[in-house]
Structures are given as structure tokens and as C-alpha cells.
Amino acid sequence: KAGVTQTPRYLIKTRGQQVTLSCSPISGHRSVSWYQQTPGQGLQFLFEYFSETQRNKGNFPGRFSGRQFSNSRSEMNVSTLELGDSALYLCASSLVRGTGANVLTFGAGSRLTVL
């Protein structure tokens, strides 16, 4: 059974650029959540998508956005990159809606470095 797949695994961008990260959930999982992981703040919730709709959003600026497609695949976008956006971006999927109450299966993450 394939796990959660995130691409790309590593990328380097410069300040002001934008980036798009992709996540393919486990087959049959309809909820996709995104988390940012940094050494200083740990894992922080970005947003959750279910049935192509954003259901919940964390405390991040509007530069962070996402979407979900009809096959449950999700993308997140960060525009006008800042140095502080350097982080590991983790995608997690679950069968049902509710990233706060269900077991999440995480991907390996996309490591973003902003120079």
C-alpha cells in the first residue's frame, strides 16, 4: 500500500520567489493536512482540505495557500518567500475529516531552503 507521497523532497529558492509543493495522499484518504516544521517552533498546522474545500486554517499569513483536487491530491503554495519560510513542509492524510482528532499518516516532507 503506497504511503503519502510528497514532491519535491528538496528545493532551494531565493527571497521573493514562490514555490508549489505537491502531496498525494494514501488511496482512499480524503483529508489532507499541511504542517510546517522548524527547529524553533516545531510542527505547526497550516491548513486542512477535505473534498476539495479548505476546512480549517492555522495562523499563517495569506502568502500560504493551498488547494485540493478531485482525486484528493493537494498542493500548497507559498508566495513572496521570506528567509523564515525555510522549513520542512509535511503533508498528512486521513480517512475522515478532522486533522485534530484522527490518526494522521505523514509523508516524508518537502525541505524548503530560502536564500
Added chain:
Amino acid sequence: EDQVTQSPEALRLQEGESSSLNCSYTVSGLRGLFWYRQDPGKGPEFLFTLYSAGEEKEKERLKATLTKKESFLHITAPKPEDSATYLCAVPNQAGTALIFGKGTTLSVSS
């Protein structure tokens, strides 16, 4: 404010030396407490969910327990392959997101 605090930040053990990791939380109406394990270069991997004070769950050398204010992850006779970062998380009060602690990085040497 909903918060999760883990201690210690780092723990070094000899193989076979048992110990415990702590996770304390401040959130009203606990809807579950989750333990995850994260290996370098990988995403967190689910270990346990605990729902009520007094509950215990075991998996190999790991046992998780829950009280009204904190959870412990007991590691009995650890092996080098138990080396990882252990993360604790609870749902926020609205149940819309998981709040993670910063983790305890465990190193077990042979």
C-alpha cells in the same frame, strides 16, 4: 492558550537503560493525546492514541500512559533502533488541528 510541552529536549541512554519521556498539556476537554515517532529525514509515524486518564498502551518496548495533566512514554530496555525524536500532540480546543510539542530526541548507544 492550548500548549504542549515535552521534556527533556534530548535524552541519551545506554542500550538496556530504561527511562521515561514526559508530555504535559494545557487544553480544555482533552479529545485524545497522540504519540508519534520521527526518524531523521522522515515524517512522523503514529505510535499511540490515549483518550482518558489511567489509560495505558504498549508496543514492543514502549508504553504510553495518561493522567489528567500529562502523558509519559516509558521505554524499557531500549535498543539503538529506538533512537528517534518522539513527538506528543493534542487536538486544539476546537478540534481543528493538532498541537505538537517540540519533541524529545532520544539517542540509544550500544
